[in-house]
Amino acid sequence: MIRFDNVSKRYDNGRLAVKSLNLEIGKGEFFVIIGPSGCGKTTLLKMINRLIHLTDGTITIEGKRISDYNLHELRWNIGYVLQQIALFPHMTIEENIAIVPELKKWKPEQIQHRVRELLNMVGLDADIYRHRKPKELSGGEQQRVGVIRALAADPEVILMDEPFSALDPISRAKLQDDLLELQRTIRKTIVFVSHDMQEALKLGDRICVMKDGEIVQLGTPQEIIQHPANDFVREFMGLTKDFDIQQVIRPAVMKEGNLQQSVSGHDSLQSILSKLAQHDCLTVLEENAVVGMITRESVIQFLANDSVVRGDSHD
Secondary structure (H helix, E strand, C coil): CEEEEEEEEECCCCCEEEEEEEEEECCCCEEEEECCCCCCHHHHHHHHCCCCCCCEEEEEECCEEHHHCCHHHHHHCEEEEECCCCCCCCCCHHHHHCHHHHHCCCCHHHHHHHHHHHHHHCCCCHHHHCCCCHHHCCHHHHHHHHHHHHHCCCCCEEEEECCCCCCCHHHHHHHHHHHHHHHHHHCCEEEEEECCHHHHHHHCCEEEEEECCEEEEEECHHHHHHCCCCHHHHHHHCCCCCCCHHHCCECCCCCCCHHHCEEECCCCHHHHHHHHCCCCEEEEEECCEEEEEEEHHHHHHHHHCCCCCCCCCCC
16 A cells, blocks of 8 residues: 655755665554654654655555655545644634545535534534534544544545644543544554554554664564564563553453463563463462453553653654
């Protein structure tokens, strides 16, 4: 779907932001790029829709070089969601969503149907919200509109640059859940930049960990947790944190077969991760008594919280 062949980006000041990068993102894949500030993740994202021009190499979408696309055609066919929601304040929600379909000369009745469909898809009643102005919506509601505006003209590719990082934790978690549910329905190719490890582990089909303009490791969340490439990835994932099994135990919900997959309070983090690679949850036993359970989600949350390395969008 999206292919990078020996792609580099050097800025005018001589800084090499991306170094001879080779990468392929599959059709319908939720692909997360993560890394510390200045690692090149936002530069990588913006090169896809030519907001930043590459210095060397080629980027292709569906086998066609991005430089061969008409610029407006390229951007109309790639949805883009920013941290700064950037809804036009003087326009209604319906008018904001309709911008690209109107530029593409869709029929008015087709646009109205699309606006209604998308608003209802993200739980915003179209009859209530389509005539409102952005200032009448909460931050979370505005960001929902930002997401569906990127989907309005039914693009195959969606670029998302830390879209939820400015939201409060509750709104952020809800929008992550909504996006995952939406992706199950629409199956778009999503390229998502984040500095939050918990978010990356939750959302990504694959995660690309970057450092100093290069890919350090690329794999599924499970692969990266199970087999970190080096000490940098271990630190970034939180695998070097002091581990106490009590931090990840949850109340036991007994299911048939739970007792067959068990750990003790003395097991190491690596041992637990190895078992979680094969099973969704593990029963915790002490002196043959069940004291709780550990799930993949509880361990991922532990690994992601207070990660040693944090990044931002200044790439």
